Amino acid sequence: MKNLSSAWIAALNARQIVPRLFVMLGLAEGPYGSGPYGFWTDIGEVTTGGITYRGTGKSLSASSTVGVGDLSIPGLQLTLSGIDTDVMDTFFQEDWHQKNVTVSIGLLSPANRNLVDTPDVYFDGVLDTATLSEKSGDKATLSVNCEDSSVRMTRAFHNVRGDSDQRDRDPTDAFMKGVAVAHQKVISWGQPTPPGFGSAQSSYSGPQHGQMGGIWGSIANRVGGRG
Amino acid sequence: MAVTFPLSIPSWLKGWARCEFDIDKNVEIAPTGGGDLAFDMGNDLWIVDYQTVRLQPDQVEDFRSWLKLLEDGLQTFWGYNVRRPYTKAYPNGFSGLTKAGGGAFTGSLSVTAVNSDNKTLSLGGLPANFTVDAGTGIAWDYNGTARAYHQFAETQVSNSLGNIAAIEVRPFVRGGYSLPISANISQAMAKLCLVPKSKSFAGEPRGAGSFSFQAMQTVSP
Numbered sequence: 001m002k003n004l005s006s007a008w009i010a011a012l013n014a015r016q017i018v019p020r021l022f023v024m025l026g027l028a029e030g031p032y033g034s035g036p037y038g039f040w041t042d043i044g045e046v047t048t049g050g051i052t053y054r055g056t057g058k059s060l061s062a063s064s065t066v067g068v069g070d071l072s073i074p075g076l077q078l079t080l081s082g083i084d085t086d087v088m089d090t091f092f093q094e095d096w097h098q099k100n101v102t103v104s105i106g107l108l109s110p111a112n113r114n115l116v117d118t119p120d121v122y123f124d125g126v127l128d129t130a131t132l133s134e135k136s137g138d139k140a141t142l143s144v145n146c147e148d149s150s151v152r153m154t155r156a157f158h159n160v161r162g163d164s165d166q167r168d169r170d171p172t173d174a175f176m177k178g179v180a181v182a183h184q185k186v187i188s189w190g191q192p193t194p195p196g197f198g199s200a201q202s203s204y205s206g207p208q209h210g211q212m213g214g215i216w217g218s219i220a221n222r223v224g225g226r227g
Numbered sequence: 228m229a230v231t232f233p234l235s236i237p238s239w240l241k242g243w244a245r246c247e248f249d250i251d252k253n254v255e256i257a258p259t260g261g262g263d264l265a266f267d268m269g270n271d272l273w274i275v276d277y278q279t280v281r282l283q284p285d286q287v288e289d290f291r292s293w294l295k296l297l298e299d300g301l302q303t304f305w306g307y308n309v310r311r312p313y314t315k316a317y318p319n320g321f322s323g324l325t326k327a328g329g330g331a332f333t334g335s336l337s338v339t340a341v342n343s344d345n346k347t348l349s350l351g352g353l354p355a356n357f358t359v360d361a362g363t364g365i366a367w368d369y370n371g372t373a374r375a376y377h378q379f380a381e382t383q384v385s386n387s388l389g390n391i392a393a394i395e396v397r398p399f400v401r402g403g404y405s406l407p408i409s410a411n412i413s414q415a416m417a418k419l420c421l422v423p424k425s426k427s428f429a430g431e432p433r434g435a436g437s438f439s440f441q442a443m444q445t446v447s448p
Contacts, residue, residue, distance in 0.1 A: 014261065015261075015262055015264050015265065016265045017265065017266050017267070018266075018267040019266065019268070041270075043270050043271070043272065043401060043404070043446055044401040044402060044403060044446060045403070046402070055270075055446075057270045057272070058270065084301070110267065111344060111366065112343060112344045112345045112346070112399070114345070129427055141424075189417040215248070215322055
């Protein structure tokens with residue numbers, strides 16, 4: 001569950017809500033680009049979290065994020081419209097691909113139009129694809145598709161949850177040492193332990209019941225090793 | 228000669244049939260069981276509805292050329308609220324008035340403080356006992372050539388020293404200024420640009436007619 005600060009909760013409870021979007025593009029720094037760049041959907045500049053956000057008014061919009069039940073991870077589209085084509089082109093002079101992007105919601109106080117607290121991040125991802133569309137005699141529209149950082153969880157890696165990979169990380173970490181045989185373990189619920197249990201039916205050559213450390217040993221002792 | 232922007236309204240134009248200065252608010256109300264929820268999604272920029280008086284055929288072409296220079300929103304011009312260019316007591320200007328501290332009052336004044344609520348100003352450099360009316364505009368430059376334009380939201384009278392301790396304005400004052408602010412209430416001008424595709428021409432037989440268009444404030448330098 002999302003934790004909101006007391007300032008946020010107070011602002012929401014006041015029922016007069018002045019929300020603004022804050023978009024931070026983590027463009028490359030140094031000789032490769034301009035560095036982090038921020039936009040917000042109001043006028044003028046505001047600095048928060050060390051980033052100065054430039055006002056875009058209504059020119060900037062973000063598609064809504066939706067919750068899905070099929071384990072897919074939807075992205076988000078940012079659109080910057082009504083800007084001169086020459087200005088839009090400067091985006092493509094940056095090293096932007098696969099750079100970080102965050103979209104946050106900030107609340108302004110209705111009393112003084114200052115931020116009530118640091119904007120709350122609701123999308124964290126990377127810049128994936130960008131298209132610039134323009135029509136003759138009209139201004140340009142820049143659309144950027146962003147990929148949620150959660151997509152990383154769907155990628156396959158060569159590492160597995162096994163003892164050797166765990167030892168690669170830390171040679172003294174034996175947490176996974178019983179994983180290789182855990183799936184072969186016969187667990188006889190509510191009946192005497194079969195003869196030969198733990199040796200004939202298992203190819204496990206490491207420590208037997210009682211010798212296993214940690215949670216594995218504990219499980220073995222409880223479910224059959226000591227009958 | 229090169230044209231410089233922002234443009235001024237053509238001096239030959241005899242007036243406006245319509246000039247409505249208003250803030251482009253965008254508030255949504257969501258009624259709920261626990262009370263209404265109000266969402267303010269707007270940017271509080273000024274938007275102005277203009278309609279020229281009836282123009283003669285030559286004037287029509289002159290004005291059309293002026294509009295062309297504005298390139299449908301890419302270029303800017305200065306606009307003020309013709310319904311309240313000064314104050315109620317001095318509808319034709321401040322000629323002959325003297326500041327409380329001495330010297331002629333031309334409409335220039337000093338904003339000596341901006342309250343932490345970003346909407347209450349302290350003013351100085353006014354004539355003594357001078358009435359500043361709700362609806363009168365005040366403008367100043369900040370961040371280089373960006374132009375702030377606000378209107379007083381209440382009427383206040385200056386003291387014998389020509390100061391007003393607190394007077395509210397709308398919209399809220401944005402950051403980027405340095406105190407004291409040199410401001411102006413004499414035909415206070417906002418920097419405007421055309422709203423694209425908003426202009427239209429109502430023509431009459433024999434070529435006369437009037438233009439209508441919308442303009443929007445810009446706070447770009």
